[in-house]
Amino acid sequence: MTRTSCDFEDELRAPPKRLSAVGCLTTLVLLVALALILLAVLVSSKGGGEWIAEVLRKKTGLDLQIGEARLGLPFDLVLEKVQARQKETYGGFKAAEIRLGIRLDGAVEVGVKGAELDLVKTADGWLPDAFDRIGGLSDVRDTPALLADVPRGLLLKVRDSAITWSTPDGEPVSLVKGFELGVMPIETPGRRLWFYELTARLVQRAGGVEGRNVRRCWMSTAENPYVEITYRAFWGGDVPIPRDWWSMPPVEGQREARQNEK
Numbered sequence: 001m002t003r004t005s006c007d008f009e010d011e012l013r014a015p016p017k018r019l020s021a022v023g024c025l026t027t028l029v030l031l032v033a034l035a036l037i038l039l040a041v042l043v044s045s046k047g048g049g050e051w052i053a054e055v056l057r058k059k060t061g062l063d064l065q066i067g068e069a070r071l072g073l074p075f076d077l078v079l080e081k082v083q084a085r086q087k088e089t090y091g092g093f094k095a096a097e098i099r100l101g102i103r104l105d106g107a108v109e110v111g112v113k114g115a116e117l118d119l120v121k122t123a124d125g126w127l128p129d130a131f132d133r134i135g136g137l138s139d140v141r142d143t144p145a146l147l148a149d150v151p152r153g154l155l156l157k158v159r160d161s162a163i164t165w166s167t168p169d170g171e172p173v174s175l176v177k178g179f180e181l182g183v184m185p186i187e188t189p190g191r192r193l194w195f196y197e198l199t200a201r202l203v204q205r206a207g208g209v210e211g212r213n214v215r216r217c218w219m220s221t222a223e224n225p226y227v228e229i230t231y232r233a234f235w236g237g238d239v240p241i242p243r244d245w246w247s248m249p250p251v252e253g254q255r256e257a258r259q260n261e262k
Contacts, residue, residue, distance in 0.1 A: 052079065061130045062093065076101035076109075084128060090170035091120035091127040095161075107153045115161035122168055135165065138243050140218070141226040144194065147183065156183040176246070177202040186219075194220045203246050209237035214246045 053064045067081025076099050083094040096114030103109055119135040120127045126135025133146050158181040165174040178201025186193040196218050203211035217229040231248060 052077070062128065072099065072101075074101070084130075086128060090118070090166060090168075092116075092118045093128055093131065103155075107155050109155040109157070111157045111159070112161065113159045115158065117161070117163045118166065119164065120166045120168060120170060134163075137245060140216070140245055140247075143196065143245070144220045144225050147194065153185060153187075154183075155185075156181065158182075174205050175202075176200050176204075191221065196220070198245065200246055205237075205242055205244075207237065209235070209242065211235045211246055216246070 052069055053066050057063050063085040065083045065085055066079050067083075068079070070078050070080070072078040079098040079100075080096065081094075082096075082098050084092055086092060094116050095112050097112070099109075099111040099113075101109050101111075117131060117134070119131060121135070125132040137143070137146070158179065161179045163176045163179055164172050166172050178199070180197075180199045182195075182197040184195045186195055196216075198214075198216050200214045201212065203214055205211075212234045214233040216231045216233075219227045219229065221227070233246065
């Protein structure tokens with residue numbers, strides 16, 4: 001069969017163009033980059049910062065003033081120069097940086113850096129109200145109660161921070177400097193555990209009690225709120241160490257003896 005010129009034209013004609021997978025990926029990356037840029041502009045605007053502060057107020061009860069909001073790597077919302085507004089003369093909270101991000105495994109990570117928490121004792125509890133449970137914490141075994149309302153999958157990291165406990169007149173009674181805390185949930189079939197890592201460079205208590213380089217790691221479950229992994233501290237002073245986050249919890253026998261004495 002004789003081939004015509006039309007047959008040769010069909011063979012030489014370029015095949016129809018198809019959008020390659022590389023082209024689709026490039027387009028997707030550009031769209032994501034554009035969305036992040038727009039989001040960054042929105043977050044860094046004055047209205048964006050006020051909107052974020054309002055969302056946090058509804059979630060935490062803290063009326064926050066945010067100096068600057070921006071997006072950080074990998075996909076974190078970064079709040080800088082954060083301070084709680086309040087009417088009281090004493091007490092307060094501020095942080096150099098608060099970082100919130102969602103990780104690839106779906107976990108939500110909250111990081112706090114350079115925080116200063118000033119707790120003041122009142123007849124009704126501790127101020128600021130949002131930190132009342134921290135102010136009244138006297139035993140490490142009570143820590144799980146602080147996380148009773150925390151959603152599953154939350155990772156908490158606090159670094160380079162300080163806490164001060166004061167009288168109603170604003171007179172400091174106790175303080176902790178170089179405070180760092182890491183909290184991580186561990187999910188197992190039918191069971192939920194928490195892992196804690198707590199450190200403090202300096203702990204000062206009323207009566208001359210002082211601790212340095214305190215470090216403790218422990219786990220908690222619904223059945224057992226304190227399963228010790230590591231405890232290390234260097235204490236000084238002539239009076240007994242008070243019960244708190246940084247001291248060893250009393251053993252069962254000591255606790256029962258104290259109750260009998262009362």
